[in-house]
Amino acid sequence: MYALNYQKAPSLKQASRALTESPTSRVLSGGMTLIPSLKHRLIQVDQLIDINGIAGLKDIRVEGDHLWIGAGATHQQVARDPQVRAFSNGLADLAGLIGDPQVRARGTLGGSVANNDPAADYPAAVLGLGATIVTHQRSIAADDFFKGMFATALAADELIEGLRFERPLKSAYAKFRHPATGYAMAGVFVAQMDPNAWRVAVTGATDGVCRWSEAEAHASCGNSNQPPSFEHERVLDDIHAPASYRAHLVRHLYAQALAQLS
Numbered sequence: 174m175y176a177l178n179y180q181k182a183p184s185l186k187q188a189s190r191a192l193t194e195s196p197t198s199r200v201l202s203g204g205m206t207l208i209p210s211l212k213h214r215l216i217q218v219d220q221l222i223d224i225n226g227i228a229g230l231k232d233i234r235v236e237g238d239h240l241w242i243g244a245g246a247t248h249q250q251v252a253r254d255p256q257v258r259a260f261s262n263g264l265a266d267l268a269g270l271i272g273d274p275q276v277r278a279r280g281t282l283g284g285s286v287a288n289n290d291p292a293a294d295y296p297a298a299v300l301g302l303g304a305t306i307v308t309h310q311r312s313i314a315a316d317d318f319f320k321g322m323f324a325t326a327l328a329a330d331e332l333i334e335g336l337r338f339e340r341p342l343k344s345a346y347a348k349f350r351h352p353a354t355g356y357a358m359a360g361v362f363v364a365q366m367d368p369n370a371w372r373v374a375v376t377g378a379t380d381g382v383c384r385w386s387e388a389e390a391h392a393s394c395g396n397s398n399q400p401p402s403f404e405h406e407r408v409l410d411d412i413h414a415p416a417s418y419r420a421h422l423v424r425h426l427y428a429q430a431l432a433q434l435s
């Protein structure tokens with residue numbers, strides 16, 4: 174292990190300021206991605222800024238017709254919170270399908286969304302529900318936030334405070350887990366936002382979470398026809414699954430999510 178500084182930040186503003194002190198400072202939330210990356214020397218940092226003690230960062234509350242989930246809320250909190258369950262079954266189910274109990278006990282919504290792993294689950298719900306990502310500086314619509322593999326609209330010193338979700342009429346998430354890691358080999362989030370507006374987001378299958386417009390049109394038309402084929406120019410093709418298999422999975426998971434909608 175190499176030497177590094179550790180500090181606990183009392184606020185997001187101060188954490189952001191500390192980030193600018195060195196180009197290799199990183200914010201530590203659940204540590205479920207950051208710590209393994211450090212242990213495997215995939216990244217090297219000279220300062221960790223722990224945001225776990227910041228007041229209110231783990232809050233979950235209903236605000237009128239919106240649901241607020243603080244960036245520090247763990248996957249387990251989200252999966253078990255009755256307010257989340259009453260708001261969106263898809264979101265609560267998705268949180269309960271992340272990793273294993275240990276990962277769910279530590280990993281956080283903010284960390285997952287900021288990391289934007291192409292096989293992560295939360296980006297599918299955030300995009301599928303058209304959520305708003307609230308940072309300590311501004312609000313960013315989900316449609317403008319995810320920028321492909323491990324890339325987001327966040328500036329280097331910008332920190333997520335929480336996410337605001339709109340209430341769907343119905344929602345569901347279907348996932349095929351990678352047998353070794355638990356990450357999504359493919360995952361499809363379907364949400365009916367109003368009688369005529371559907372959103373469908375796909376994770377795991379391409380180089381970053383994306384909306385699937387053909388499925389949105391299919392769902393809007395009452396989904397009585399066969400589900401569309403998943404056509405995308407960058408379907409992942411690797412030792413775990415060829416592109417044709419992943420595309421097939423997406424189509425199948427979309428049908429499964431439609432059947433689960435509630």
Ligand SMILES: Cc1cc2nc3c(=O)[nH]c(=O)nc-3n(C[C@H](O)[C@H](O)[C@H](O)COP(=O)(O)OP(=O)(O)OC[C@H]3O[C@@H](n4cnc5c(N)ncnc54)[C@H](O)[C@@H]3O)c2cc1C
Nearest residue numbers: 202203204205206207272280281283284287293294333355
């Ligand atoms: C064994 C294992 C299995 C897993 N399985 C799954 C799975 O099935 N599905 C899935 O989706 N994920 C899975 N994960 C990842 C897990 O969900 C992580 O919790 C998540 O990716 C990162 O969240 P974290 O809170 O641990 O963030 P950290 O590891 O603390 O941080 C991750 C990155 O986000 C940054 N960051 C953290 N918080 C903020 C913030 N508020 N604002 C801006 N940047 C921030 C950090 O600086 C860092 O760069 C798995 C992880 C492990 C170890």
